[in-house]
Amino acid sequence: MQTQSIWEHTLTFFPQFLATLREHATPDSTVTVIGASDGKFVLPLASAGYRVIAIERDPIALHGGEVHLPGDRTGHSMGLIERLELEGLNNRVQVVEEDFLVSEPLGTPCDAVWTSCSWHYSANHHRPLGEFVNHMQRLVRPGGLFGAEFMMPIGQRHHMLEHYTSPERLRRYFIGDWDVLLTLRTNEFTERAHVGQLQDHTHRMGLLLAARASTPS
Incomplete structure (x- = not known):
């Protein structure tokens, strides 16, 4: 790719999701990315041939703008829309500039949903975790794939805070019509400072694929 996400160097389980997607979906399937940001996951999916619905409400993530960087610096962040244009992927991605909890942005369920660290931000703590998971599940068609880190x-x-959860706690939302395919978790690790977290910081991360x-059970 000619362009790079400002989140490029943060740890992710996305390769595991992509590998599972190849097993469960056709190459032209539709994948919804909730919390698309500047396209860290959107562009690789589109480049792989998938049709992508990118849902994001942050105007800087979509249109670009000035951001605070580690080291008390500021810089310009390229937005998702500009990155798609430069990479020639516009025709494979539908950008939805909305809060997916407030409206129903999709007419029909899609083949897969992916979200990365979208529900633990403090601005979302007034909404129950189950509300996030339920809305995301409703976007997945029967036979489709759900992935969240x-x-x-x-x-x-x-x-x-329930929004900092674990694979074990998330499992209770995936009963009945759902089959949990994979859960992973990291030990504590130190991540380098990045946009939104301007000091080195300690994390643990989890993954759930379902x-x-x-057909309904």
């Missing part, structure tokens, strides 16, 4: 609790403050049954 998320921050796990470390300190006492995080343990008091398939929706082709």
Whole structure:
């Protein structure tokens, strides 16, 4: 790719999702990315031949703008829309500039949903975690794939918030028509400072991949 996401160097389980997607979907399937940001996951999916619906409400992530960088610096961040144009991927991506919890941006369910660390931001703590998961599940067609990576609790403050969850706790939302395919978790690790977290910081991360049954149980 000619362009690079400002989140390029943050740890992700996305390769595991992509490998599972290849097993469960056809090359021209539609994948919805919730919290698309500047396209860290959108562009690789589109480049791989998938049709992508990118849902994002942050105007800087979509249209670009000035951001605070580590080292008390500022810089210009290229937005998703500009990156798609420069990479020639516009025709494969539908950008939806909305809060997916407030409206129903899709007419019909898609083949797969992917989200990365979208529900643990403090601005989302007034909404129950189950509401996020339920809305995301509703976007997946029967036989489709759901993938989410998320921050796990470390300190006492995080343990008091359900939004810093674990694969085990998330499983309770995936009963009935869902089959959990894979869960992963990291030990504590230190990540380098980046946009939105301007100091080096300690994380734990989890992954849950689940398939929706082709017919209701």
